[in-house]
Amino acid sequence: MLSLRATLNDGTGARYVDAQAANGLLYTITTQPRFRAYNLSTLQEMASSTTLVSTPSGIALLSGGASAVVTSSGSSQVDLVQLATGYRTLVTSGANTTVSNVISQQVAPGLGDKAVSTRATTGTVQRIDASPSVMTVTSVTVGALSGQTARCIIPTGDGRYFIGTSDGKIHTINDTGFTYQTVTLPNTPNVSAPTFHVASLSYYDPYILATTTQGMAYLWNYSSSAIVSTQMVGTCDSSNVTCPLSMNASGMAIMGRSLAPGNSYADIVEVYFEKGAITFPSTFFNEINIAFNNVGLDPSTWICWEQANTTTANYQLRTFDITPNNKIQVETAIQKPQGTYVGGDIIRIRDDGIGRTVVESDQTIGASATLIPATEGHNYIEIAITTTPEFDVRQFLA
Amino acid sequence: MSLTYVASVTPSSATLRAGCTNETDNQLIVVESTTPSLIIYNMDTQAQVARWGTSSAPSCVSHVAPGVAAIGYSGTSVIDFMQLSTGFRLSAAAGTTTSTVKGQLMAADLSLQLGFMVSSTSRNYFRFDYGAGGVVTSYLNRAINTSSTANCIILKSTGRWLMGTTAGQVIEINAGGEVVDIADFGNVPNSGALSVSTNTANTINYLSYDNNLLLISWAQGALSLVDWSTKEVIYTQPTGSSTNGTVLCAASSGVCITSRNYTTSTTSNVLFETDFTCGAPISSSLPLFTDSTSAILDAGINTTTARGWALQSTPRIRFFDVAPRASTTQTFTYQVAGDHVPFRLLCLDRTGGVGTATRLIDTYAQSPGTYRVPTGKTLIVAVGYGEGANALYQGSQIST
Numbered sequence: 001m002l003s004l005r006a007t008l009n010d011g012t013g014a015r016y017v018d019a020q021a022a023n024g025l026l027y028t029i030t031t032q033p034r035f036r037a038y039n040l041s042t043l044q045e046m047a048s049s050t051t052l053v054s055t056p057s058g059i060a061l062l063s064g065g066a067s068a069v070v071t072s073s074g075s076s077q078v079d080l081v082q083l084a085t086g087y088r089t090l091v092t093s094g095a096n097t098t099v100s101n102v103i104s105q106q107v108a109p110g111l112g113d114k115a116v117s118t119r120a121t122t123g124t125v126q127r128i129d130a131s132p133s134v135m136t137v138t139s140v141t142v143g144a145l146s147g148q149t150a151r152c153i154i155p156t157g158d159g160r161y162f163i164g165t166s167d168g169k170i171h172t173i174n175d176t177g178f179t180y181q182t183v184t185l186p187n188t189p190n191v192s193a194p195t196f197h198v199a200s201l202s203y204y205d206p207y208i209l210a211t212t213t214q215g216m217a218y219l220w221n222y223s224s225s226a227i228v229s230t231q232m233v234g235t236c237d238s239s240n241v242t243c244p245l246s247m248n249a250s251g252m253a254i255m256g257r258s259l260a261p262g263n264s265y266a267d268i269v270e271v272y273f274e275k276g277a278i279t280f281p282s283t284f285f286n287e288i289n290i291a292f293n294n295v296g297l298d299p300s301t302w303i304c305w306e307q308a309n310t311t312t313a314n315y316q317l318r319t320f321d322i323t324p325n326n327k328i329q330v331e332t333a334i335q336k337p338q339g340t341y342v343g344g345d346i347i348r349i350r351d352d353g354i355g356r357t358v359v360e361s362d363q364t365i366g367a368s369a370t371l372i373p374a375t376e377g378h379n380y381i382e383i384a385i386t387t388t389p390e391f392d393v394r395q396f397l398a
Numbered sequence: 399m400s401l402t403y404v405a406s407v408t409p410s411s412a413t414l415r416a417g418c419t420n421e422t423d424n425q426l427i428v429v430e431s432t433t434p435s436l437i438i439y440n441m442d443t444q445a446q447v448a449r450w451g452t453s454s455a456p457s458c459v460s461h462v463a464p465g466v467a468a469i470g471y472s473g474t475s476v477i478d479f480m481q482l483s484t485g486f487r488l489s490a491a492a493g494t495t496t497s498t499v500k501g502q503l504m505a506a507d508l509s510l511q512l513g514f515m516v517s518s519t520s521r522n523y524f525r526f527d528y529g530a531g532g533v534v535t536s537y538l539n540r541a542i543n544t545s546s547t548a549n550c551i552i553l554k555s556t557g558r559w560l561m562g563t564t565a566g567q568v569i570e571i572n573a574g575g576e577v578v579d580i581a582d583f584g585n586v587p588n589s590g591a592l593s594v595s596t597n598t599a600n601t602i603n604y605l606s607y608d609n610n611l612l613l614i615s616w617a618q619g620a621l622s623l624v625d626w627s628t629k630e631v632i633y634t635q636p637t638g639s640s641t642n643g644t645v646l647c648a649a650s651s652g653v654c655i656t657s658r659n660y661t662t663s664t665t666s667n668v669l670f671e672t673d674f675t676c677g678a679p680i681s682s683s684l685p686l687f688t689d690s691t692s693a694i695l696d697a698g699i700n701t702t703t704a705r706g707w708a709l710q711s712t713p714r715i716r717f718f719d720v721a722p723r724a725s726t727t728q729t730f731t732y733q734v735a736g737d738h739v740p741f742r743l744l745c746l747d748r749t750g751g752v753g754t755a756t757r758l759i760d761t762y763a764q765s766p767g768t769y770r771v772p773t774g775k776t777l778i779v780a781v782g783y784g785e786g787a788n789a790l791y792q793g794s795q796i797s798t
Contacts, residue, residue, distance in 0.1 A: 189403045192689030347755050355632035355679040362755040383793050391793025
């Protein structure tokens with residue numbers, strides 16, 4: 001479940017552009033422009049910069065844990081910010097602007113204090129190398145991106161990156177521009193084939209969840225290169241993305257869904273896609289219809305946040321608690337008669353409420369107590385089937 | 399699953415208002431307000447079969463009897479019965495329907511040769527009976543909230559209709575126009591909102607129904623799935639639509655057509671095939687991308703041929719095919735001390751054996767409850783009564 005914790009505004013009338021969390025802190029950049037760090041639980045400000053690159057567009061926390069890079073969509077410059085103090089240095093040589101400062105996921109961290117960002121020039125992305133002490137910024141040509149721009153970028157966790165493009169593709173690349181795999185999101189059936197952008201991405205092996213400027217969500221199985229699930233979500237467009245995705249945590253992520261102008265609310269939803277289907281276990285409805293430019297999730301505290309594309313104080317940045325998605329092992333067994341173990345099948349269904357169930361496991365167990373994964377804090381309906389077949393059903397809280 | 403595009407037709411000198419399917423003759427009947435006229439298309443060839451003038455600018459049309467369509471108006475207080483082969487009109491005094499351009503303003507039961515039209519007057523609707531010689535009766539129904547109007551109507555089953563109102567009510571009426579069931583979902587699209595004070599009226603624009611499951615399209619840009627037997631709101635999801643919300647049509651083998659009208663002028667609108675019966679809770683196909691940003695006004699399926707249609711205001715008429723579902727119905731029960739009770743129903747498809755279970759139905763049903771299920775499948779069913787530690791569940795397996 002999602003429940004509201006707090007609303008944050010920086011007091012200057014600036015808009016929060018991007019935010020990342022680590023170590024219990026929320027590191028933000030604003031249009032003022034400033035870098036500001038907050039305690040994620042209390043929202044007490046812990047650090048800030050005295051200034052920052054103009055029109056900041058994205059922040060990526062570097063793997064060393066001490067610093068972050070900040071990109072810009074209005075200035076050919078990249079800043080390096082010390083997280084503890086807000087002290088910043090900058091590089092302009094080799095730097096270029098990113099494609100937007102209202103679209104999330106403009107820059108993604110890699111390994112070894114590296115990062116890769118979008119780049120306004122077609123066919124290229126931007127490699128940022130802050131290791132060991134001197135930051136360098138380099139344009140990287142991606143052959144598969146010819147004539148197009150990367151609209152969003154996320155890390156795979158092993159030094160590669162997924163980029164969503166302006167022609168509806170997702171490429172897996174490294175920071176030299178080598179392309180490992182490409183998927184084209186479907187534009188069929190059609191009367192006339194549309195062009196749409198990939199708006200946001202979230203990755204949980206082997207699935208990549210992608211939203212598009214058509215307001216669609218597609219779940220791509222990276223291993224089989226198949227689109228396995230489709231959902232219509234909020235309204236999106238190419239300049240003011242309103243269906244951003246957070247990073248995943250054990251197969252779930254946060255999605256912002258705005259509606260059409262004149263509608264009365266915009267919600268953020270918990271998206272669960274671990275098992276290859278897009279489901280929405282919980283929803284939080286805001287009281288107004290706002291456009292989101294970023295959502296995020298910190299799996300260490302299970303606090304998530306939404307950032308609205310507005311300078312209105314009450315809606316700038318909101319934090320939420322969410323039911324943890326930690327995987328645990330829960331024992332099960334089939335006895336017939338009571339006290340005598342027998343083998344059979346176990347179907348374990350996560351039950352987040354009527355209409356929100358999902359089959360998490362379906363397997364055969366032997367004639368003994370067996371540990372099967374479940375998600376901590378969630379309700380389950382478990383069906384045991386013996387070979388006869390006979391059925392037994394139980395409910396439990398993991 | 400996805401829609402298979404067939405063809406588009408551009409009617410000449412036409413402002414499309416609404417359409418209906420003549421299933422018997424595999425024809426699409428549309429009304430338009432420029433000429434104004436009723437136009438008939440062959441759904442196989444997409445050729446225009448006939449075009450007949452109407453008494454004024456029509457708003458809605460329904461196939462009420464073999465070879466006969468009923469036509470309603472927003473500016474003229476009559477309902478016309480038109481002979482489709484000749485264009486001959488029989489007019490009966492009635493009232494007007496809404497001037498909003500949308501579908502589902504009238505619905506008829508071909509077997510009874512009568513139907514209903516929603517009215518522009520609050521709490522009001524009209525019954526038109528072709529079988530009785532073209533009689534129109536006006537109803538003032540105080541079950542409809544004060545100052546709100548019936549805004550859409552569909553045929554639920556023989557002799558039963560479902561109406562959606564501008565106050566978020568769904569009302570089931572019988573052939574006599576009497577209320578037989580009612581539910582108020584007025585706050586559903588905003589449930590859980592921090593504040594409801596800024597919300598606008600919760601208007602139901604379209605409905606689709608199949609075997610206890612009711613799909614509601616809200617003007618606010620959301621779809622809700624409801625179990626009509628218990629009035630349980632199973633699921634609500636935004637659709638992001640603007641003009642007229644998301645258009646729905648009558649279900650065919652458990653699926654209906656849904657539309658999406660985008661807000662940006664550069665994005666062409668799309669159509670989906672949406673399964674709300676065996677695709678728990680709502681499963682939409684890959685979109686059929688049109689080439690037009692004009693609003694999608696109305697849609698339908700010929701349940702016999704699985705040929706579908708949609709109207710865009712450009713004007714364009716889109717023809718496409720829906721993938722027919724091999725399905726049947728299954729009745730599920732739960733009794734306590736011999737009494738039928740409301741119960742939790744979970745139905746899984748496990749045709750492929752161990753490791754393949756997927757969810758088909760997840761609802762809160764009233765026993766006995768009949769639902770659509772796919773044929774040729776092995777289903778695992780869990781039915782439960784009560785909550786938490788006191789819940790009593792039973793499992794079973796059925797083959798369809």
